[in-house]
Amino acid sequence: MTGTPGLVPAAGAGSPSGPLAAIPAGYKFGFLFVAGIGVYLLSDLVAQIVVFAVAVLAVLLTRVPVISLLRMTTGLLIIVGVVFVTTGLKTSWAAATTACLRLLTLCLFAYAISLTTRFSEMLALFEAALRPTRRLGLNPEQMSLALAMTVRFIPEIRNRYLEIREAQFARGLQNSPVAVIVPLIVRTLEAAQEISAAIDARCYDSEPPTDRRAVR
């Protein structure tokens, strides 16, 4: 997947492959949770290196080209470098190695899991996780709809932003985020009115019915 959004990583380009893709998302996140605690319990350097090697292997098994992997993790690697030097100078080089191995191991596992799990599968998992929020007065169906609508409207709003910015460039307002974002927000609020009308018109029931009677 590249940084330029063809946003929904659905069919084609970014579809996950490799052996890890076949494992259900729930198990993978369960593993990540355990690993998150585990790396902090491991104090032996050799064990830490072994686990780190497993994490590297997991990322390579995603079959994502190494170049893309490096691009994705550049920011992380820079921070890890800074942490290594700072901790090394302040505390000890052994502590620095441990801290960096932990961080990298965990992040690589996380990347491996993200890269081998379909966006829709991930979303389903979050929706399942949000289900208990019903008790807090939130409605999980509404959250699902909101999640889907957000994905739908991100490219729309991005394009609208670029259009308005171009128009303001022409009027010499290129350095004024206010001049771009105020009209963006106003248009978005107006669109929101129409979108809710359109949803209601298609029989959306914000109160989930207790019995769903099928229609003919």
Place this chain on the structure above:
Amino acid sequence: MPPRTIDTRTISLDHVTVNRAGNDVLRDITLQLNERRIAIIGLNGSGKSTLVRLLNALVLPTTGEVRVGDLVTARDAKQIRRQVGFVFQNPDNQIVMPIVGDDIAFGLKNLGLRGAQLSDRVDEILARLGVAHLRDRESHTLSGGEKQMIALASVLVMNPSTIVFDEPTTMLDLRNRRRLQQQIDRLDQRAVLVTHDLDMIADYERTIVVDDGAVAFDGAPADALDFYQELCG
């Protein structure tokens, strides 16, 4: 294909007034809508968009009553919206799901459909409109014409007996305008069309001209167009 027996009920407006922030947007409108093809024309701001939003309970009358068959919009909004579908001017605001197929399914899910029944209906409607190839596309990658066709499909799939179109061709070029017109002409359903596109409605049974919140003319399209042209000066 499901049997398309369309049971079109009379829509009636009985002394309807709509007031918004102290101003009457519509004044004392009484209409019986029975025809299969009804056009509504009028200047911008005349109240025609509010008028059609009364028909599926998106707007409720301040005084008076709107009925679809024996259902009343103020009371039975949910049942009425199953009867009266609505195609909006800007399809960007009507398509709410990131993937086309899911968007078509949205309305059906709201009606309680699930599983194979659901996906069959989605496939069927896309095929009927000749856009089956768009099913797995991301909504935002569609062209303007494709978007309006999907917006129509998403309403049509719910099998309403009346479909209201609120200036559906405004965002379209000439070719897509013709294409949409063909699809509307082909509908078994009753169509209520708000438009500025006067050649679309030449063979409609009835044309209503709305001016300044009231019905200024109600009759055959040819006469309505004469009246409208005079109104525009």
Place this chain on the structure above:
Amino acid sequence: MVQTRSATTQNTVLVAVFAAVIAALGIVPPITVGVTPVPITLQTLGVMLAGALLGAWRGMLSALIVVVLALAGLPILAGGRGGFGVFLGPTGGYLLGWIFGAFVVGLLVQRWAIRQDNVVVRHLCVGAAAIIGGIGVVYAFGIPWTSVSTGLSLGTSFTGSLVFVPGDLLKAVVATLIAVRVHSGYSRLLDA
């Protein structure tokens, strides 16, 4: 006009489109504002705006949606990042902070700042809300997280985070100007 459009539907839509605004502001080209030489990304501006314009609960839900979508792998964080790796990384706490930051900005704006009659005072109060919620609360999650995730001391994490303060202060100013302007046109936005 009497509308049967349910307030619930409208709230769901507002939460969703504002989440889309936050996400979109993260993936549009960064801008250079005024005196800063470094281009800044506008994503945290979006977080401040969601709270300031929609209020505490809806603003918080918008931020939550962005975080959930980013965790699920959508490349919507500034620079086209996304995925669980970002969350577990050194800057993950800031993401978590957005959710509570938007809430606090919203709470302060709707209960206090936007009710000020004097226009100068109103700007100052909204600005204070944006700084307290959008910077204070967000950093309160971000800094300890960095410290835990990297093993650096809290003090070092704090010093490191100072690099981002000028840019974020600038965003708070911009968010204030936008929020006050939009609220004066849509005075009922916070009613629901």
